Amino acid sequence: MTQQLQPQEDFPKGHPARFDYDPHSPEAVEWKRRNIHPKGERDFPVDHPKAVDTKGNTNHLPVRAGVDPLNPHLEAFTGAQPEVAEARRQAHALLAQEQNETPMKPEGFVDTAAVAEKSALDFLMKQGHDEEAAREILAREGIDQVLAAKATLGAEG
Amino acid sequence: MGRGIEVVAGFATNPGATLTTLTPSTNTSFTIRGTDTSKNAWLLSGWGFNATAGEFVVKSPRLHDNVQGIRNRVTAAFVAPLFNTPFNPMARQKLFAQDNLTVQISGGGAELDCGAILVYYEDLAGIAGRFIDYPTIVKSGINLVTAEVTVTAVATGNFGGAVAINSTFDTLKANTDYAILGGMTDTRGTAVGITGVDLGNLRLGFPAEPSLRDTTNNWFVGLANAIGLPAIPVINSTNKSAITIDVETNGAGGTYIVNLTLLEMAQGSVGATGL
Numbered sequence: 286m287t288q289q290l291q292p293q294e295d296f297p298k299g300h301p302a303r304f305d306y307d308p309h310s311p312e313a314v315e316w317k318r319r320n321i322h323p324k325g326e327r328d329f330p331v332d333h334p335k336a337v338d339t340k341g342n343t344n345h346l347p348v349r350a351g352v353d354p355l356n357p358h359l360e361a362f363t364g365a366q367p368e369v370a371e372a373r374r375q376a377h378a379l380l381a382q383e384q385n386e387t388p389m390k391p392e393g394f395v396d397t398a399a400v401a402e403k404s405a406l407d408f409l410m411k412q413g414h415d416e417e418a419a420r421e422i423l424a425r426e427g428i429d430q431v432l433a434a435k436a437t438l439g440a441e442g
Numbered sequence: 443m444g445r446g447i448e449v450v451a452g453f454a455t456n457p458g459a460t461l462t463t464l465t466p467s468t469n470t471s472f473t474i475r476g477t478d479t480s481k482n483a484w485l486l487s488g489w490g491f492n493a494t495a496g497e498f499v500v501k502s503p504r505l506h507d508n509v510q511g512i513r514n515r516v517t518a519a520f521v522a523p524l525f526n527t528p529f530n531p532m533a534r535q536k537l538f539a540q541d542n543l544t545v546q547i548s549g550g551g552a553e554l555d556c557g558a559i560l561v562y563y564e565d566l567a568g569i570a571g572r573f574i575d576y577p578t579i580v581k582s583g584i585n586l587v588t589a590e591v592t593v594t595a596v597a598t599g600n601f602g603g604a605v606a607i608n609s610t611f612d613t614l615k616a617n618t619d620y621a622i623l624g625g626m627t628d629t630r631g632t633a634v635g636i637t638g639v640d641l642g643n644l645r646l647g648f649p650a651e652p653s654l655r656d657t658t659n660n661w662f663v664g665l666a667n668a669i670g671l672p673a674i675p676v677i678n679s680t681n682k683s684a685i686t687i688d689v690e691t692n693g694a695g696g697t698y699i700v701n702l703t704l705l706e707m708a709q710g711s712v713g714a715t716g717l
Binding site: 329333334335348349350351352353354355359360361362363364365 | 493652
């Protein structure tokens with residue numbers, strides 16, 4: 286069986302030292318593009334994905350915290366579409382209007398008793414009592430009993 | 443001491459609102475290594491990489507609870523430590539040999555969402571990673587140098603694109619120890635992994651977050667200081683062709699320029715098994 290020998294070329298096609306070198310041939314133009322850098326040493330080789338002259342490189346895209354560089358129109362940190370993000374903002378604004386500020390004592394401390402009382406009243410009203418009845422139950426049973434019942438039922442709020 | 447640090451990363455396909463158990467990257471596992479429960483292992487940190495915001499959960503009956511455990515919000519497109527940030531004094535979460543951690547993520551309904559945890563082994567049989575502490579860096583560090591590599595990640599959610607540390611530039615001095623202080627990436631992904639014989643052949647790593655370059659660039663120094671244990675890996679340039687860098691990321695893949703910050707160490711300052 287004869288051995289198949291791969292012919293070895295002295296220079297690749299397009300190389301200036303090759304016997305058939307034609308400066309205008311496509312191979313020569315390509316060789317020049319890849320190997321001649323008149324402005325000096327390159328940071329990345331020609332056609333490297335991060336080279337600034339590679340088509341489709343993303344070097345110009347800023348990398349901001351929470352932003353997908355390829356989808357900068359999405360909301361930062363949630364990835365939500367703009368219309369979804371806007372709808373969420375509106376819903377949150379409505380919720381914010383319904384919220385009460387944290388009750389504070391004059392000394393600058395949070396009035397935890399008021400917070401607990403509101404939590405107990407909210408729980409009783411969620412059980413179907415009106416505010417007057419809820420206050421009456423709260424006065425009769427005491428806040429500890431009501432909050433214990435709330436915890437037992439695993440009620441939210 | 444058979445020290446080792448391992449980053450284990452995984453992915454969930456289209457988890458949506460469902461807390462979905464991560465599929466660990468090929469041939470890795472969220473089960474803690476070792477069989478000797480008297481040897482300490484620590485959960486150093488954990489983070490997620492979501493295109494859509496979600497939740498990242500690490501739990502086990504042998505940790506605090508197996509219901510919600512360590513549960514944190516993952517904001518979209520931001521790969522930051524979700525607990526035990528290395529640049530704060532760090533609490534130690536003990537792990538147990540052979541404990542199968544449940545690591546879950548939620549997120550978008552049409553994407554790969556990824557997460558990673560970082561585990562420290564104080565003495566793992568058969569492992570002999572070389573790790574040093576911060577005082578050794580100060581005492582025996584000579585020259586800073588960076589190793590830049592180009593990693594083309596895969597889009598399957600597994601670690602991929604591994605290249606040798608000298609694949610782009612081969613400038614490390616022969617037979618010299620280098621401490622890996624940390625690294626930087628220019629593209630967002632789940633984790634940059636570094637593997638080598640000097641590291642006990644475990645893959646250690648840091649979050650692939652390009653907007654936290656000051657954090658990741660001193661990642662291992664921060665870990666060492668935060669946990670109070672030798673956690674700065676040391677490699678020897680003799681092994682450079684077998685020290686590989688790879689990346690785990692989501693279904694987008696990507697090309698990552700990774701810069702590792704190395705510190706040339708004085709000859710003989712680091713023993714064969716570190717500190």
